[in-house]
Structures are given as C-alpha cells and as structure tokens.
Amino acid sequence: MKLHLLTATVLTTALTSITFSAQAEEPLRIGISAEPYPPFTYTSSNGEWTGFEVELANAICDAMQRECEITPTGWSGIIPSLKSGRIDMIMNSMSITEARQRVIDFSSPYYFTPGAYVAATDFTDELPEGLDGKVLGVQSATTNATFARRALRDQDVDVRLYDQAEQVNRDLLAGRLDVILADEIAMREFVERDEADGFEIKATAPHHAAYGEGVGIGVRKDDDALTDSLNTAIAQINADGTCSSLSEQYFGTDVCISDE
Known part of the structure; x- marks a missing residue:
C-alpha cells in the first residue's frame, strides 16, 4: 500500500509539473487598441499589426525569451480586459499616471512625448x-x-x-x-x-x-514576476540600442527613456 501511495504521489507531482510547464509556455497576450494609432500601432497591407510599439513589443518578448501574441482590444475596455485576464499586459502608449496606478501596475517607462x-x-x-x-x-x-x-x-x-x-x-x-x-x-x-x-x-x-512619468507597459496588480521580466527586457533593448533604432526609424528622433 505504501508503494502505491508513493507511486501515486510521484505521478501526481510529475503531472502537476508538466501542467505548470505548459502554462508557463503559453504566449503572453499583448493588448493594443483595436483602433489603429499610427505610427505606434496599425495594420500593414497584409493585414498584420505593425508599428513602433508592435516591433518594440516583439523585441521585448525576444529579450524575455517568451512567445507573445498581439490581442487587439477596444481602448475604452483595455484596462478591464487586463484585470479580467483576457490580456496579460497593455503596450499601447499608456502613460503612467497616479489614477491608473491605483488600478494596475506598470513596468518602467520606455518612452515619453508631449x-x-x-x-x-x-x-x-x-x-x-x-x-x-x-x-x-x-x-x-x-x-x-x-x-x-x-x-x-x-x-x-x-x-x-x-x-x-x-x-x-x-x-x-x-x-x-x-x-x-x-x-x-x-x-x-x-x-x-x-x-x-x-x-x-x-x-x-x-x-x-x-x-505622468512617461509611457509604460500595464500589468495586473501584484504580477511581480512579469513586471520584473519586462523591466529587465526594457533595460536590455535600451542598452543594445534597439529602442533608439526603432524610434529613429519611425519618428526620426529618439523618444526612448533610459535609466542610464
């Protein structure tokens, strides 16, 4: 009987580990406004989303070694969609303000324009x-x-x-x-x-x-692991020049915010 219990415990632990591993590999859903906002987010001639923030999001996901998917969401409902779990983060020119920080958390800022x-x-x-x-x-x-x-x-x-x-x-x-x-x-x-x-x-x-303090990536309250990963990735794309390069490509000027 003890052997069977041990086997069952090991099997249960293994299945749980597999489940958690599969969940960890699920794509991060990046919420952007369903309404195009060029040159930050818009659809190309082939119908795919592109723009400064879409390309920057891809670079951030690469830096985190995570698969991500763009999830268009109506602007007025984008924070409720984050809080309900429909999306995992907001990357759509959302400024970090005191009012928003009362309901969601943010990564470190990555750009600012007046x-x-x-x-x-x-x-x-x-x-x-x-x-x-x-x-x-x-x-x-x-x-x-x-x-x-x-x-x-x-x-x-x-x-x-x-x-x-x-x-x-x-x-x-x-x-x-x-x-x-x-x-x-x-x-x-x-x-x-x-x-x-x-x-x-x-x-x-x-x-x-x-x-506010600039534009940051919105995340759910207390999603500390994701926030830390995003902050590390933002620092990386600033350090290697990716953010500045994309900014110059789309805007002809560098609007990126670096901690350096």
Whole structure:
C-alpha cells in the first residue's frame, strides 16, 4: 500500500509539473487598441499589426525569451480586459499616471512625448490662450483628455471627447473642430498626410502632472514576476540600442527613456 501511495504521489507531482510547464509556455497576450494609432500601432497591407510599439513589443518578448501574441482590444475596455485576464499586459502608449496606478501596475517607462495642438495653418491665435471661444477635440481616457480637463477648465473652450483618435482627426479635417490635442509623435504623422494639407502643429502642451512619468507597459496588480521580466527586457533593448533604432526609424528622433 505504501508503494502505491508513493507511486501515486510521484505521478501526481510529475503531472502537476508538466501542467505548470505548459502554462508557463503559453504566449503572453499583448493588448493594443483595436483602433489603429499610427505610427505606434496599425495594420500593414497584409493585414498584420505593425508599428513602433508592435516591433518594440516583439523585441521585448525576444529579450524575455517568451512567445507573445498581439490581442487587439477596444481602448475604452483595455484596462478591464487586463484585470479580467483576457490580456496579460497593455503596450499601447499608456502613460503612467497616479489614477491608473491605483488600478494596475506598470513596468518602467520606455518612452515619453508631449501633447501637441494641431490646427489649420491660418489659425494664428496663441495656444492655449487662444482657445477661448474655440472647439477642442481630444480622445477620451487619455492623458491629453486629463490635461484638458485640469489645465483648461478656467478657459471658455468647448472640449469634445471622442472614443477614437481617428474620429478626432476626421472632425478637424471636416471643420467641426478648431483645434485638436493629441500625442506629438502621432500628430507629426497626421499632418504629413495628403488630406491634412493645410494643417500643422501649432504648439506642445507644457509639462503637467496629467502626463505622468512617461509611457509604460500595464500589468495586473501584484504580477511581480512579469513586471520584473519586462523591466529587465526594457533595460536590455535600451542598452543594445534597439529602442533608439526603432524610434529613429519611425519618428526620426529618439523618444526612448533610459535609466542610464
């Protein structure tokens, strides 16, 4: 009887070990917004996701020696998807802010860019002072929306919130908005489009607490092992120049944050 019990215990331990090993090898699901956000995340001509953050995510996964898969998720539901376990991390230009840190954890920051105001070339008012009486478009649930709510509340400006960044861009082009506020890098790409001829970046938003410490990878609370692995990988892709190289490729400038 003792022999049978020992055999059963060994078998159970072996099966448990195999199960844990299989679980450890499951791909990490990287949540990005289902709405394209070029040049950070967008679909190529063959329908595959690409962009600065997609390529950077692949490099981080290679550094961790982990298989990963891109999991498009609606921006408004991306944090709930992380908390519920549908995705394992968020890598989608999400700034590290106090409000977000109350519900999720973050890796160390990997890039930072300010917000930028875009308007028609013939818009001559100084910004943000010239927003009085104007209509400003901003994507909701972003640091730019938080900045607009906090920093512009004493001005007579009509702030309109949108679910998707491209909705903001389209309404500016259609004349339904006077000015938009969005990430500077994304706006550099936007004003280079043929349809955006006649529009330009007018100013950048000042440093403000609303913009947090930079952009980091969102993870579930207390997922310390993954956070540590991500931080090590981020340090590695900074040290070997991968992040800077991708940044120069996509933006023509280095927006990466290094601890060095």
